[in-house]
Amino acid sequence: MTTTDINCGSGPVIEYPRILPASDSSILIEFGDSIDYETNARVYALQSEIENSDLGTSVVEFIPSYRSLLVEYDVSVYVYADLQERVNDLIGTTTVSGSAEMSSEQDAHQIPVAYGGDYGPDLENVAKHAGLTREEVIAIHSGTDYRVFMLGFAPGFPYLGGMDSQIACPRLATPRTLVPAGAVGIAESQTGVYPNPSPGGWQIIGRTPIKLFDVDADPPSAMLPGTKVTFVPIASDDFETKVGSE
Amino acid sequence: MSSFVVVISPGNRLTVQDLGRRGSQRFGVSVSGVLDVAAAVTANRLVGNPATSAMLEATFGGVSLSFNSETRVAVTGAEVNVDVNGFPMPIWETMILPAGAVLTLSIPSTGLYSYISVAGGFDTPIVLGSRSTHVASGIGGYEGRILAAGDTLPIGEDIDGQSRPRAGTNAPQNVVSGSYDRERPVRVISAPQYDAFDDDAKSKFFATAFTISNLTDRQGARLDGTSIPAIDGKHDIVSDPAYMGAIQVPSDCKPIVLLADRQPTGGYAKIASVIGPDLPKVVQRTPGSEIAFELVGIEEAQELARGFQKSIYRAPLVKPARIFSSDLEVGGKTYNVQIVRPTTIEEAMVADGIIYADIRDHAEVAVTVEGSHE
Known part of the structure; x- marks a missing residue:
């Protein structure tokens, strides 16, 4: 199974999937250079294929991303050329569900969100920018299944794919010095949630009472890479109740 | 009686580290851990610990610690003057400090990072499988932060003290000298976006020496010098996995060698990757010093990596001479x-x-x- 992407401009032409050494102890498998469901699904399909094969035991760590998978491995067990061959074989036998099936085969993980007011001070900005009412923005944002393409930047920080471009909105001109944990934001055509308090320039439209990242939990992240999530509107009163119970 | 160490002076930056937090990068958690693996593993071996025991990493020395009970200790890494109760002591050697001893590290004459190991290891809580401190996210180590004067660190039980290396045991000479050879260029393999740079940029990268910037920290060694432009200015890529030793080049055209505190993913083109055996040379180079790179193939890199692992984990320690x-x-x-x-x-x-x-x-x-x- 081979797909080919052609780069525009004078950059190098790359055929995908491409397997290459990243360092002396890691191998990188690239499935493309775009952000889309299909490419991302192949990343997670290959990760699970490797985990379940005899290669699994010599893997030190996986880093899945939008369009590629890094596998760090024990150099005392595998030389690169052998591993490359094995991975290439696994790519050939890995079955990937199409994007349409993907959305039906798996229930979305539900993240409760209190939209607007003190929890979402920028909901009004986003609504104005989109020419919609606040209620319409909430309906669109919570009416979509998102895919966790990857986690990165900070512990538990999800890069979500699938936001409706109607509610896309530029970042704040001046970033806030402190965004609270659980803040749900929009930046251009992306949406995401801050797992921990941090400075941030995203338009904050709501907040979830769920603890998204907890080092004592297993797994530590409430949003798992490669899975689906959806946001469920809750009343402000429920936010306080849920914070108490989580 | 439980054993502990009290920080009298933390110096520039003192943290608890082990070999790093593995397996959680997929959740956005940085690996962190020791920067100089050769020095760190050796420090643990000298006190008879497993390689995974937690130790202290000091940035640019200046550390003073007191020990409440007799403790087997080793200091490795940067060239510092060590003294115990005012007596000069060697680095890269097993010491047995008496109860109440005060161990002091000077500012290094060469190098940047020192490792202080104790028999039994530092017994701070294990977070996601590791005791390493990642300060930016407040995870691990001592309350997720840099140590301060007055902090008290518990030492794990030294259950097999008798079988541990004796005082005066020395590190293998090839580990001490081999890790810090400053004459040879640092060896790299080509990285995934190597071809995002044209021949001119590539030859500049390998032909000139860079200077380690003052902005260098545990997240990355920043390099000043020749600009390394990507073809069509395409320094930004779709966020991709990042890893130890990756040399990324952002749009300011200044390379950064990613180190232990790096984020798990990054959006800049990577031109090359430092081979594991040469990472100690990179991290121990102080700001202002020069660094040059040499390209090797993956087979050679892996052969060197296997030799390095064998040498740091298995080269025999040098037994004390009985003079x-x-x-x-x-x-x-x-x-x-x-x-x-x-x-x-x-x-x-x-x-x-x-x-x-x-x-x-x-x-x-x-x-x-x-x-x-x-």
């Missing part, structure tokens, strides 16, 4: 006392089965006692 050996009568018993460095014994006493010798020009720590014969 003074004498039978000493204390409290009606005769002990054979061995001194591992030139010195003379003034007097000795026995307490709890241990001989405490007051040694001229030296600390008590260099004494090795082998059995008693009546």
Whole structure:
């Protein structure tokens, strides 16, 4: 199974999937250079294929991303050329569900969100920018299944794919010095949630009472890479109740 | 009695580290961990710990610690002057510090990072499988932060003290000298976006020496010097996995070698990757010093990596030379006392089965006692 992407401009032409050494102890498998469901699904399909094969035991760590998978491995067990061959074989036998099936085969993980007011001070900005009412923005944002393409930047920080471009909105001109944990934001055509308090320039439209990242939990992240999530509107009163119970 | 260390002075930046937090990068958690693996693994070996035990990493020395009970200790890494209770002591060597000892590290003459290991390891909580401190996210180590004066660190139980290396045991010479050779360029393999740079940029990258910037930290070594432009200015890529030793080049065209505190993913083109065996050379180079790169193939890189692993984990430690050996009568018993460095014994006493010798020009720590014969 081979797909080919052609780069525009004078950059190098790359055929995908491409397997290459990243360092002396890691191998990188690239499935493309775009952000889309299909490419991302192949990343997670290959990760699970490797985990379940005899290669699994010599893997030190996986880093899945939008369009590629890094596998760090024990150099005392595998030389690169052998591993490359094995991975290439696994790519050939890995079955990937199409994007349409993907959305039906798996229930979305539900993240409760209190939209607007003190929890979402920028909901009004986003609504104005989109020419919609606040209620319409909430309906669109919570009416979509998102895919966790990857986690990165900070512990538990999800890069979500699938936001409706109607509610896309530029970042704040001046970033806030402190965004609270659980803040749900929009930046251009992306949406995401801050797992921990941090400075941030995203338009904050709501907040979830769920603890998204907890080092004592297993797994530590409430949003798992490669899975689906959806946001469920809750009343402000429920936010306080849920914070108490989580 | 439980053993602990009190931080008298943390120096520039003192943190608890082990070999890093593995397996959680997929959740956005940084690996962190020691920067100089060769020095860190050796420090653990010198006190008889498994390689995974937690130790202290000091940035640019200046550290002072006190020990409440007798503790086997080793200092490795940057070239610092170490003293114990005012007596000069060597680095890369097993020491046994008496209870109440104060260990002090000077500012290094060469290098940047020092490792201080204790038999039993530092027993701070394990977070996601590791004791390493990642300060930016407040995870691990001592309350997720840099150590401060007055902090008290518990030491794990030293259950097999007798079988651990004796005082005066030395690190393998090839680990000490091999890791810090400054003459040779740092070896790299090509990285995934190598071809995002044209031949001109590539030849500039390998032809010139860069200078380590003052902005260098545990997240990355930043390099000043020749600009390395990507083709069509395409320095930004779709966020991709990041890893130790990756050399990324952002749009300011200045390369950054990613180190232990890096984020798991990054959006800049990577031109090359430093091979594992040469990472200690990169991290121990102080801001202002020069660094040059040389390209090797993946096969050679892996062969070097395997040799490096073997050398740091398995090269034999050097047993203490017995330069003074004498039978000493204390409290009606005769002990054979061995001194591992030139010195003379003034007097000795026995307490709890241990001989405490007051040694001229030296600390008590260099004494090795082998059995008693009546």
